[in-house]
Amino acid sequence: MVLRCIRCGREYPEDEIRYRCECGGLLEVVVDLDKVDTKIFDGNNITLWKYESWLPVKKIVSLNEGGTPLYRLNNLEKILGVKELYAKNEGANPTGSFKDRGMTVGVSKALELGMKRVACASTGNTSASLAAYAAKAGIEAYVLVPSGKIALGKLAQAIIYGAKVIPIKGNFDDALRVVIEASEELGIYMLNSINPFRLEGQKTIAYEIYDQLQKVPDNVVLPVGNAGNISAIWKGFKELYEAGVIDKLPRMIGIQAEGASPLAKAWKEKRKFKPEKNPETLATAIRIGNPANWEKAWRAVEESGGMFEIVSDEEILKAQRILASKEGLFVEPASAASLAGLIKLLNEEKVDRDESFVLVTTGHGLKDPDIVLRNFKLPEPIEPTLDAFRRVIE
Numbered sequence: 001m002v003l004r005c006i007r008c009g010r011e012y013p014e015d016e017i018r019y020r021c022e023c024g025g026l027l028e029v030v031v032d033l034d035k036v037d038t039k040i041f042d043g044n045n046i047t048l049w050k051y052e053s054w055l056p057v058k059k060i061v062s063l064n065e066g067g068t069p070l071y072r073l074n075n076l077e078k079i080l081g082v083k084e085l086y087a088k089n090e091g092a093n094p095t096g097s098f099k100d101r102g103m104t105v106g107v108s109k110a111l112e113l114g115m116k117r118v119a120c121a122s123t124g125n126t127s128a129s130l131a132a133y134a135a136k137a138g139i140e141a142y143v144l145v146p147s148g149k150i151a152l153g154k155l156a157q158a159i160i161y162g163a164k165v166i167p168i169k170g171n172f173d174d175a176l177r178v179v180i181e182a183s184e185e186l187g188i189y190m191l192n193s194i195n196p197f198r199l200e201g202q203k204t205i206a207y208e209i210y211d212q213l214q215k216v217p218d219n220v221v222l223p224v225g226n227a228g229n230i231s232a233i234w235k236g237f238k239e240l241y242e243a244g245v246i247d248k249l250p251r252m253i254g255i256q257a258e259g260a261s262p263l264a265k266a267w268k269e270k271r272k273f274k275p276e277k278n279p280e281t282l283a284t285a286i287r288i289g290n291p292a293n294w295e296k297a298w299r300a301v302e303e304s305g306g307m308f309e310i311v312s313d314e315e316i317l318k319a320q321r322i323l324a325s326k327e328g329l330f331v332e333p334a335s336a337a338s339l340a341g342l343i344k345l346l347n348e349e350k351v352d353r354d355e356s357f358v359l360v361t362t363g364h365g366l367k368d369p370d371i372v373l374r375n376f377k378l379p380e381p382i383e384p385t386l387d388a389f390r391r392v393i394e
């Protein structure tokens with residue numbers, strides 16, 4: 001396997017520590033598709049490492065990630081009038097988000113390279129995940145987070161797993177710039193998603209969707225922040241296609257929050273991508289103005305015939321309540337953006353109700369309980385008697 005620049009095609013050995021090409025382009029791992037096992041997609045024993053022959057490292061550090069449920073959302077199918085609707089529930093991963101897929105591969109690669117220190121910038125989930133995998137690997141983790149803008153559950157995770165948590169006066173984009181500089185100057189291995197090995201782990205979401213459904217869905221809908229996941233899932237489907245496992249590809253539909261939607265705005269206004277200076281949204285996981293993987297994500301949407309869409313914070317919170325109250329699925333706000341986006345696209349007739357849709361619900365709702373409790377007032381306590389209980393429910 002080699003690393004290849006998606007812009008100029010220049011190749012680098014897989015063991016060279018670099019995150020971008022000399023020309024500034026993003027790198028991707030080129031998998032040798034002659035050596036992969038194409039016979040394993042039988043719907044059984046699904047875990048991330050089932051797909052080891054498709055991955056660029058051996059399993060060294062694992063917390064049993066992947067194998068997340070694919071729920072049929074039959075209540076929502078009726079409500080929305082959609083033929084086939086599923087949620088790939090990534091909140092069921094060991095630290096509660098899809099980042100664990102990237103970290104099992106990324107931290108395994110760090111060990112393979114002999115790195116003893118790892119770092120990331122994070123809106124929360126990446127830091128929680130890196131902290132856990134670094135703990136398991138017995139190496140040091142440094143995580144830079146935007147001060148005051150990270151959900152409490154995620155902060156608690158990073159702390160308890162033993163990472164050095166460093167809040168910064170600035171947003172995620174500022175933190176990522178510092179982490180990239182630090183990794184170059186201080187020889188710390190950087191595990192944000194511009195590290196191409198991170199995306200190798202995350203591409204297994206595509207493998208699992210196919211393995212679980214035994215077919216390719218027409219559309220995959222997911223939230224977009226730093227834009228790594230949409231790029232990774234598209235890479236996964238393309239590899240399956242190129243290896244002859246599948247004979248069609250899904251449309252990739254990326255959803256961004258209104259106050260942090262540089263990709264979706266450029267797409268809708270049919271102009272070039274331009275970063276946003278002061279991103280703002282209640283969905284703190286995707287509060288990102290300068291998505292590092294924007295070029296890969298743009299290609300994923302363009303090549304797949306998909307689209308980007310924008311949703312408001314209000315639409316996100318409404319979708320979060322709908323998923324929980326109609327399907328028993330509690331996801332964090334960023335994850336609910338996928339359903340909010342689908343509802344909007346259905347209402348505007350930009351997608352076809354007779355098609356199949358997989359929503360990628362990226363993170364667990366318990367990571368950010370504040371967002372639910374903020375607008376909810378518990379009633380006064382009742383007397384401990386049956387009468388008092390009856391009065392309340394009648």
Ligand SMILES: Cc1ncc(COP(=O)(O)O)c(C=O)c1O
Nearest residue numbers: 125225226227228229285362363
């Ligand atoms: C819960 C959650 N959903 C979605 C995203 C967006 O993913 P990406 O940055 O790969 O676009 C993130 C992180 O950015 C996240 O933590």
Ligand SMILES: N[C@@H](CCOP(=O)(O)O)C(=O)O
Nearest residue numbers: 122123124125126192193226
């Ligand atoms: N939501 C992310 C943002 C960083 O994304 P990454 O995939 O580049 O690590 C987070 O959880 O920090």
